[in-house]
Amino acid sequence: MCGRFALNEKVDSLISEFVAAGGDAQDWTPRYSIAPTQVVPIVRERANPETGEFQRTVDTAVWNFHPAFMKDSKRPNFNTRIETVATNGLWKGAFASSRALFPMRGYFEWTGTAGNKQPHFLHSSDGMLLAAAGIYTARKVDDDWEVSASIITRPARDASGEIHDRMPVFLEHDVWDEYLSPDKLDDAGKQDLIQLLTVESDRVACTITSHDVDRKVNNTRTADPTDPTLIEPV
Numbered sequence: 302m303c304g305r306f307a308l309n310e311k312v313d314s315l316i317s318e319f320v321a322a323g324g325d326a327q328d329w330t331p332r333y334s335i336a337p338t339q340v341v342p343i344v345r346e347r348a349n350p351e352t353g354e355f356q357r358t359v360d361t362a363v364w365n366f367h368p369a370f371m372k373d374s375k376r377p378n379f380n381t382r383i384e385t386v387a388t389n390g391l392w393k394g395a396f397a398s399s400r401a402l403f404p405m406r407g408y409f410e411w412t413g414t415a416g417n418k419q420p421h422f423l424h425s426s427d428g429m430l431l432a433a434a435g436i437y438t439a440r441k442v443d444d445d446w447e448v449s450a451s452i453i454t455r456p457a458r459d460a461s462g463e464i465h466d467r468m469p470v471f472l473e474h475d476v477w478d479e480y481l482s483p484d485k486l487d488d489a490g491k492q493d494l495i496q497l498l499t500v501e502s503d504r505v506a507c508t509i510t511s512h513d514v515d516r517k518v519n520n521t522r523t524a525d526p527t528d529p530t531l532i533e534p535v
Contacts, residue, residue, distance in 0.1 A: 303452050303467075303469045304337065304380075304410075305335065305409040305521075306403075306405040306406075306407065306408035307332065307405060307406045307407055307409075308335060309529065310404060311330075312326050312327055312359060315342060315359045319344045319357065319402070321344060321357045321358050322357060322358060325358075325360050326342045329341075332526040332527060333406075333527065333528055333529055333532050334521065334524055334528075335526070338363060338365045338379075340361050341363075341364045342360070342361060342362075343361070343401040343402065343450050344401060344432070344477075345399070345401040345437060345483075346483050362437055362450040363448070363449040363450070364449075364452075365378060365449050365451075366381065366391075366392075366436065366451035367438070367447075367449045368440060369441070379452065380451060380452055381435075381453050381454065382453075383455045386453055387488075387491040387492060395437060396491060398483055398485040398486065399436055399438060400435070400436055400480055400481060400482075402481065403433040403434075403452050404431070404432055405433060406430065406431070407423050408422075408423055409421065410464045411464075411519075412464055418516070420513070420514050420516060421464050421514065422512055422513075422532045423468070424510065424532075425505075425509065425510075426509070427508065431471050431505070432471060433452050433472075434469070434470040435450050435452045435453055436450065437450040437451075438450075452469050453469070454470065455468060455470045456468075458503065458509075468506065470498050471505035471506070471509075472501055473501060479497070512534040513535050515531065515535050517531070
């Protein structure tokens, strides 16, 4: 799974990295500990209402997938299994036409027993920014539209598999265009995309490495999310 991640890039850098045309995430600040239900930047493509052309933007979303048809739940939906994203009624509509990327520097996993958990930071061995596949949805909350999103996960490989049995589906630059295209997929198209995600994320999985980090990251209430030492090796 992916229950916490870090993103220390400023929005302007994200716009440049993902060749995006702005968006509504300008007020977002880099964070070294991002937890479910918090607001995060996502990269998505939609048709420009004036020109009809697809436009890629960096926007903010709540990391807790909540479509309009779902009643309020105490359990956040922040991860989506690749095994069911194309078929489960909660996810399949968004996977067909509302796909996004979650930029991240890396993510956290834990080993050990309750009360004695050791956090690990998993990241690209070459220090490059990662892009996790995700889905998003929107619903009306009071008078505003709220965008919410979830990260797609897969069975873990290599260093990530030593720590946890699942990891995000990471994609390299050469498949971003295909994944972000808002063209609606039929059932066959969704299965083809699942195959693409599986193959392409295998390439990234073998580049993931990890190191132990300070246990202060364990407590989201006391850890300063702007503290860069949260992801430094100990």
